[in-house]
Amino acid sequence: MGKTKAVRSGIERNLRLFAVGQLGWAILSGIISNWLVYYYMPSESMLSQGMKIFITQGVVFAGLTVIGVITACGRLLDGFIDPFIASKSDSCKSPLGRRIPFMRFAAVPFGLMTLVVFISPVDGESPVNNIALFVSLMLFYITLSLYCTPFNALIPELGRSQEDRINLSTYISVTYFIGTAMAYLVTAIDGLLEPALGAVWSFRATVGILALVAIICMLVPAFGIDEKTACGEAVPSSTPMGESVVRTFKNRDFQVFELSDVLYWVSITMFQTGLPYYITELMGFDDSMTFIFFALMTVVSLVFYAPVNVMAKRLGKKKLVVFAFFFFCVAFAVTSACGQFGIPAMVWGVLVAVLAAIPMAVLGILPQAVLADIAEADAIEAGEHREGMFYAARTFSMTLGQTLAMILFTSISTMGQFGYRATALVATVFCLVAAIVFARYREDRVLGTIAAAPAPGESGKKEGE
Template sequence: MNNAEHKTATKDKIPLLEKLFYGVGSGSYQLSGDGVKSLANPIYNITLGLSPSLIGLVLMISRIFDAFTDPLIGRWSDNARSRWGRRRPFIFVGSFLAAAGFVMIWMVPASWAGQTQPLFIYYLCTMLLFYFCATIQVVPYHTLGLEMTADYDERTSISGYKMVFSFAFSLLLPWVFRLAQSEAFSGDTMAGMRYLSYILAGVIIVGGILPAIFVKERYYKVAQGQAKTPFWLSARQTFANREFLVLTGVILVSSFGPSMVGSLAPYIIYYHMYGGDTKAGAEMAAIGANVFSVAAILFTPLIVRLSSKWGKVKVMQATVWLGAFNSVMTLVLFTPERPWLVLVYFFLQAPTAGFWVVTTSMKADICDDDELRHGTRREGMFGSVGGWIAKVGLSLTYLLSGVILDVTGFNVELKGAQSPDTLWEMRMLFAAVPLVTALLSLYFLKKYTLDRKRMAEIRAQLEARRAAI
């Protein structure tokens, strides 16, 4: 069947309200998960004076810990049997726990500023607590999305709603550091951060519980009748799936470069473009991030449409090529002479969010491929093991990001008097590293084989074996 001729059958379409409620859940974990990463350096380095290398070490340790808890929660939810389903009880409870863990990170006493040991210990302990709580919400939430429909294109549509709400909620995050510095808090940035964290926690809770209440688990009846799979057998079968390994490799390689140097962006804006004026820099960074989020929301329906017309792999290739081009363009667009050009960078970066729209849909396809091979639905293990591989692999980038900042010679005490060599090294690394990893991910993408034709064959065989979903 030609891609352009495909139409989703009425029985496979998910009601609009259910898609919206599922999408809201992504905003919840986006606020908490991206919040602890994006606010790490502004609060713990710029405000409290903790070394970037130590911040990177905390992020690395906590993400490794998070990676090892993912498969445990994934397998637990795969094997759960309750009157409310396999996933929804975890999402509901986890939303409250994640919100509480998020608030605790910013309760560090401001009087500890400049004191390395207590800052490091408090930051590490609260980050470990946060990631454990967030895992209870996030792994079953992602898994629930993989179970909502059996249709090849409707899966991408659901992923699109998820991405739209992720970006919508992300509009709040870039302003947090700027608002925390406002006169309303009498110049006490930590007091501002603590106050704002309560507001964000409320949004995390509300966004988190809506999918737990209103989204159906369509594969629950299938799962109820299957035997509970031992953890190590389930893990071994997951790692044996070739398409899963290829896709995970693409995600890991594509993410490695931006994750390693992404934290340099605000520093380049603050210190290269604005000469150390963190208020003005934070304001421009916030505007840029909002341009990205709004543009990504607008581009998402186009990405979903193109995925249906071109196929998922071609759309992914296009987004990776655009990201590589935009990385090189940062050498031109991040300039103190015309600071507004940075907004062009953020706008051009928006379509690359389509990468995540498509990969989420592809994970659901892989779960069908696995059911055909082994006769069980194991979305939880695929979601969590994929997360485990990515988080263990990317945890090194959190340490490297801090080390890179130190190696460039950045010194927070110098404020706007940073060395020109330091600023140039930041800019070169920010441009070059994502370019290299983008080219590697394009190589791996050529090995992925679950296209529309193959997925139609798999679905036909599954529905001949068991009832249609």
């Protein structure tokens, strides 16, 4: 009994340490996702407060902007490099394990590159800054992939049971939203530093402070988890990268998951990128209110975490995910109408925050657990563990969705207030299609495969008997 309690305590400790790492990279990812376009494509109100223009503005070719092209290239690079890193991680034979060595190596460069992205060599609009931003953003996505691909591959390895897997997905969802909320603190901290440093350097100093916090968080699981003890002696994959990619995408259940995930990331990225604009340009608030409304969204979302955790174990994940997609459609549609019909701006802000909070709770927890199920079922059927490749492929769907979202948002938003409203409507359409696609996921088959497999060591024991 005592041994079992000690084992459970050790598992829970590892799950919580792992979640701290999620907090770290969520801060860095949130800074880039939420503020990169806002910083390099400043509104008139930002310029009036002392912000400068550093890169070429406006549409430059076929409806595309410089910032849109650069961010799209960064996302695409991330998507293509992920399978390579996943393959290296799956086949890694380090005494420290298959994932931890990458996380230890990448944490500090990942944080530093987040800061470098916002530093331009020329103090004003210049093609040199366009090139500098391109290079720094490419390096940001390389370091992101080096940390996050092996990190995510640990999810099915640390969560060996359905209960542990849902609990772990809940923990990392909590820290993800806390990290994203901390990323929205940029303008609040920036406002405190601005009188001393000016609009540009106060922003950069704020990013530097948050990046330091993120680095510390990312190093916690990298040095706090003994991968060999926590995950067991997983046999490194011997499948070449190309073949591993093909096998992953041939999995029918993963195909459904991947397509719905791409559509989801288009919609949620457009919403998150547009949030500062919705709050300032449509509702008329100062940009510091962005954190206030996102914090409200996070708090309300956290209230639903426990119910989602319980309901997922009782009802299954599929029904809740489809419900969340449809509910997000409502939130996005309401966002497109912000500032209209004589309704006070504060009412709009609270309404959007509360409506978005509910599906955020579901989609913050369950997709990771669904993918862990698919990866485990595939390992049972194929006889080979390739968790890294599944999560790299999931990162590719996120990358592809975010790339398309950035291209669409930066192009549509050039139309001013009408463009901002249109981005919310486009997000609604993508999320609706995501719900329809995910409804085809065969959850019963995947869970049936997992349930039918013998527990680790069980078959050997029976043979010995």
